[in-house]
Structure formats: C-alpha cells, structure tokens
Amino acid sequence: MDGAIGWVLIxxxxxxxxxxxxxxxxxxxxxxxxxxxxxxxxIRILGLVGxxxxxxxxxxxxxxxxxxxxxxxxxxxxHLGTRRPLSDVEARAFEVKSRxxxxx
Numbered sequence: 001m002d003g004a005i006g007w008v009l010i011x012x013x014x015x016x017x018x019x020x021x022x023x024x025x026x027x028x029x030x031x032x033x034x035x036x037x038x039x040x041x042x043i044r045i046l047g048l049v050g051x052x053x054x055x056x057x058x059x060x061x062x063x064x065x066x067x068x069x070x071x072x073x074x075x076x077x078x079h080l081g082t083r084r085p086l087s088d089v090e091a092r093a094f095e096v097k098s099r100x101x102x103x104x
Contacts, residue, residue, distance in 0.1 A: 025051040028060035037067060 029044025037043060043064050050057020 021051060025057070028057065028064040031061070032064040035064065037064060039063070039067070 025048045026044065028047035028050075029040060032040035032043040043060050046056050046060035046063070050060055
C-alpha cells in the first residue's frame, strides 16, 4: 500500500511539473495574444519549441514584447486624457461622470 501512495505522489508531482513547463512555454504566446501582436501564433509555437531549445523561448519572449501591437480598443486617448469606452454601458457611465464633473 505504501508503494502505491509513493507512485501516486510521483505521478501528481510529474503532472504538476509538466503543467508548469507548459505554462512557461505558452507565456510568450499569451503575452503576444494579449498585446494583439500580428505574429502571435508564430510566437506561441516558438515559445513551445523553446521548451526544448531555451534560446528559442527567450527570442519568443522578446519578440512578444516588441513590434507594433494591434489596437485593442482600450488604449489611452491622449487628446482627451481618457480611455475609449469598451461598451455602451461604459460609454454611458463616462457620459454621466463627465456631466457630474461639469456641474461642480
């Protein structure tokens, strides 16, 4: 019975290590996707290859943070000093907030 518990613990630890490794491998791809990078798929694949060849992972991570990201719709609007509303509810909330500030 004690041997079975040991094997189960080894199996659980192995699955945990595998999960952490996959998370590390997917990290550059997740960053690229979040930033709207045009090459997000290639970065994700390179990040996974980087699990075997670590310089590839480093290149993928740097690549994910460089380059012009596509607009996500929540960038600062430097002309107004506010962020663009993401939905009708947020647009209405921004309008109400603006009216309150003008009323003061």
